[in-house]
Amino acid sequence: SGDEVFALRRGSGTPLPGVEAVRADLGDPESLTSLPRSLDGVVFCAAPSSPDEPGYRRIFVDGLGNLIESLAGAPRPPRLIFTSSTAVYGQSNGEWVDESSETRPKRFNGQLLLEAETLVHDGPLPGCVLRLGGIYGPGRTWQIDSVRAGRARLSPGEPHYTNRIHLEDAARSTQHLLLLPEVEPIYLGVDHEPAASNDVLRFLAAELGLPEPPMAETQPPRRAGSKRCRNDRLIESGYRMVYASFREGYRSVLDAV
Numbered sequence: 001s002g003d004e005v006f007a008l009r010r011g012s013g014t015p016l017p018g019v020e021a022v023r024a025d026l027g028d029p030e031s032l033t034s035l036p037r038s039l040d041g042v043v044f045c046a047a048p049s050s051p052d053e054p055g056y057r058r059i060f061v062d063g064l065g066n067l068i069e070s071l072a073g074a075p076r077p078p079r080l081i082f083t084s085s086t087a088v089y090g091q092s093n094g095e096w097v098d099e100s101s102e103t104r105p106k107r108f109n110g111q112l113l114l115e116a117e118t119l120v121h122d123g124p125l126p127g128c129v130l131r132l133g134g135i136y137g138p139g140r141t142w143q144i145d146s147v148r149a150g151r152a153r154l155s156p157g158e159p160h161y162t163n164r165i166h167l168e169d170a171a172r173s174t175q176h177l178l179l180l181p182e183v184e185p186i187y188l189g190v191d192h193e194p195a196a197s198n199d200v201l202r203f204l205a206a207e208l209g210l211p212e213p214p215m216a217e218t219q220p221p222r223r224a225g226s227k228r229c230r231n232d233r234l235i236e237s238g239y240r241m242v243y244a245s246f247r248e249g250y251r252s253v254l255d256a257v
Contacts, residue, residue, distance in 0.1 A: 003040075005018060005019045006019070006020050007020070007021055007022065008022050008024050008026070008046075009021045009023060010024070010025045010026075022034055022035060022036070026046060026059060026062075026064070026067055027058060027062065027063055028066075029070065035071070037074050037075065038074070039071070039078040040078055040079070040178075041079045041081065042067075042078045042079070042080050042081070042125075042127075043081045043083065044064055044080065044081070044082045044083065045174070046059050046060075046063060047059070048060070051109075053108040053112070056108060056109055057112055060112050060116040061112055064082070065119055068080070068119060068120075068123045068124070068125055071125060072123070072124040072125065077124060077125045077126065078125065079178060079183070080120060080123075080125040080126070080127030080128075081128060081129075081174055081177050081178060082116065082117065082127065082128075082130070083130050083189075084116065084117055084129050084130065084131045085113050085131060085133075086131050086132070086133050086134075086188070086190065086227070086229055087107065087109050087110035087113060087224060088105050088110045088113050088114045088117065089101060089102075089104075089105065089110070089229075090102075090103070090104040090105050090106050090110070090225060091225055091226075091227040092106075092225035094158070094159065094161050094226050094227065094228060095227055096228045096229075097188075097227050097228065097229055097230070098188065098229070098230040099131075099184070099185075099186040099187065099188060099233055106225070117129045117186075121185055126183075128183040128185055128186060128187060129186045129187070130173065130174060130177060130186075130187050130188075130189045131186065131187070131188050131189060131229075132170055132189040132190070133162075133163035133164045133188075133189065133190035133191070133229060134165070135165055135166075135167055135170050136164055136165075136167065136246075136249065136250070136253070137166045137168060137249065137253060138167060138253065138256065139167075140167060141253060143201075143204065144208075144250065144253065147201060147204045147205050147210065147213060148210070150213075152201050152204075152205075153213055153215065153216035154198045154201060154212070154213050154214065154215045154216065155197060155198060155219060156215055156218075156219060157219055158226075159196035159197075159198065159199075159226070160196060160197045160198075160226045161194045161195070161196055161197075161226045161228050162195055162196070162200065162226075163190040163194050163228070163229040164190065164191060164246055165189050165190050165191055168243070169191065169249075170189060172239070172242065173187075173189050173234060173239050176237070176238070176239045177237075180237060183237075184237075187233050187234045188230060188231050188233065189231070189234060190229045190230075190231050191231065191241055191243060191244060191249070192231065192244045192245055193244070193245035193246065194227075194228035200250075201213050203247060204250060207254055
């Protein structure tokens, strides 16, 4: 669209077409002085270098805080979009949740992301938080791979609800929020259909022409709480999902393989 796009990178790596790399380290406030001073918007979607509690704190609390402090001195502070996660919710019994629902995460990842959200809300930059569901799409095919390899297992007992968003919708909804005239403090970035994990596995097996995965003998450990997230606020802001549910999204992934 003619916009200049910059990517903060700690190392060299493969250049991205149409993106100018800026060498800096979120953990080193001095290095952040190299950031352009006339940015219109900033998307914070960094990933921790390690999936443990210190790794999360370094990137989402310390790193985000350093970035906010650096950008606060810009002549015109940019809009900040922080990509958080539905892990900030602690609900685990299939409850419906939206942006106003209670946030009492049970694990460190959700707790630290919630702390990071507070930095955004209380900080000097205009902006908002986008709480993304599980991201899938090109390069994020672990669930397809588990069904294809025969590792997937159905869960006994009550349905375990999951929430997801295709990688393309995650990127497009972020861009959408950057361009809106005004934003709400929080949006949920999920597709239209929270889905029971067993339904997703059965669907993938059918699409792959494989038998239904076997039922696990015991309840396997759950990666996240069972909840159903509403995307009404994002849709009412004018965003239109490219992939309305996991069915359309996973079919597009499988068609590309």
